[in-house]
Amino acid sequence: MSDMPGDTGLLAGRRGERSGAPRDAGPAPEECSIVTRGLTKRFRGGQVAVDALDLAVPGGSVFGFLGPNGSGKTTTIRMLLGLVTPTAGTWELLGRPMPDGMTAVLPRVGAVVEGPAFYPYLTGEANLRRYDAADPAADPRTATARIGHALERVGLTAAAGKRYRAYSLGMRQRLAIAAALLGPRELLVLDEPTNGLDPQGTREVRALVREIAAEGTTVFVSSHLLAEVEQMCSHVAVMRTGRLVAQGTIAGLLARETVRIRVETPDVAGAAAVLAAAGLTGIRAGDGEADAELGAEEPERICAALVAAGVAVRGLGVRRPSLEDVFVGLTGEGFDVDG
Template sequence: MLTVQEATPPAAAPAEDCSLVTRGLTKRFRGGQVAVDGLDLAVPRGSVFGFLGPNGSGKTTTIRMLLGLAAPTAGTWELLGTPMPAGMPAVLSRVGALVEGPAFYPYLSGEANLRRYDAADPAADPRTASARIGLALDRVGLAAAARKRYRAYSLGMRQRLAIAAALLGPRELLILDEPTNGLDPQGTREVRGLVREIATEGTTVFVSSHLLAEVEQMCSHVAVMRGGRLVAQGPIADLRAGEVARIRVETPDTAEAAAVLAGLGLAGVRTGDGEAGAELGSAAPERICAALVTAGVAVRGLAVQRPSLEDVFVGLTGEGFDVNG
């Protein structure tokens, strides 16, 4: 169920059903600046969870606290059902993360870079390093480029290598901070497809982003941050449920079209330059088209406009943020 914090505090799902839970998580910096303010998150197991907000809204600070890279001022959190930070030694080996962009040696190959990442993990068995690295490269589609130097990798390949580093061991939770940041359309598609594939294998994926369109295409659930506070969270379908689809008719006969739409009982009938429209409700678009044609309306085009994620967030917050970058 969609929850909007400013209206009613979000009720966290039971911890046993979630891979990540926060309660009142807060971070204040010196001088009184509040980066994250009383954050209550509930990330269902097996979901692709989009953590949305403009740059500077507190997303990366939240991720750093979740991973123990920054200490919260107040609040508690759990990863994979284990209270943090006490449980970090036991849990972090089951969590993969990409935070604030990948960092690799440019003159080493992708495989050699991963060997260094793997060797830095005290829980990794060096006897099985080659198999682990090969599997990670294969999962992200870089097996053929394993011996290629990192400096020759495209941006998409670099992001995929960073995700491979996060997948060197079995992961139940994958945390990705802006994984498509700075990528061209092809690289963005590659990373998006990879996230979907990882999720189908049962891993919970937590994706931080300021790009609404990307989150809309890859995520099942979202949480929205603004100014350090949680605005809303829940399944994307629930966010859209409160928004109204509209039907738009392109026609020179706008007055006649509006009369037909009103006669069909549609609400919110409006006319504009060369078009008429109304709220679709439960009406079938094909029946509307047939009624228009029967009434002699010249229909040049007919389209159903369903609310985008941006429309939903503008309705929730009164303003929007980046759609494509």
């Protein structure tokens, strides 16, 4: 018996439930590192990039900001960091209203937006020195210690003297994160941190994000990769065409979907009868298999009931919903799962 990966053929869809953005009962605003209320950005010509966004990012979470390319993720991040002026709405970072609190708050925020930019002929350490020297809030007397600590945190101490152009994609992304961690940070904002990385580089960045969060920093990660967010994050919000369509803990969103049990058997009618007798609902039968909503039943008990009834079982599996299932159900279509 095994858990089976999600497939849309067994999806218990929720396509009729699209009014508003489903979300868990969220934390109080004072417990959040990021709060937005009606945040909107409309460009010339009437194009709405972000439409009335209400976001609540709990402090200490790894928060996945998910959506297809062009859904408004980067524009939102630019508004949060004061790089783009919103058309409407308000926002807070680390409990301070923006943009009035920018001067006090931004030194406590690290960010990597739209990929790293470094001098290819300089070493990793030399590049960080230039980043640090450009920060008016940085104390030059502690630069060496802080740069060394940042390199150590991202696992690049051994490569500090290596020229940037010789870095792998994963090392380049980690150096960008090191630049964002040159001072103490309470909030780290990463825009597509695994974009373009090979599997090894993706694992490196994923592990680093978890380590940073374990130290108490809130990490806000935008991505268009569903599977990556599901592995990395504790909370998630999903954007589509500028609007928020879901928000909450990943566990809470997954709980919205139905766990199903599937039986592969030559006796489909017999299997369906056993499933019905066990009190399962949503039974479907045909093409050599029967499946049903598992509910609170234990799959071991269902398996024993099938055997006791003389139903020949070729295979039995429990299909648990994936993050992809949730968003297919919410939006009626999927987007990039793996890359």
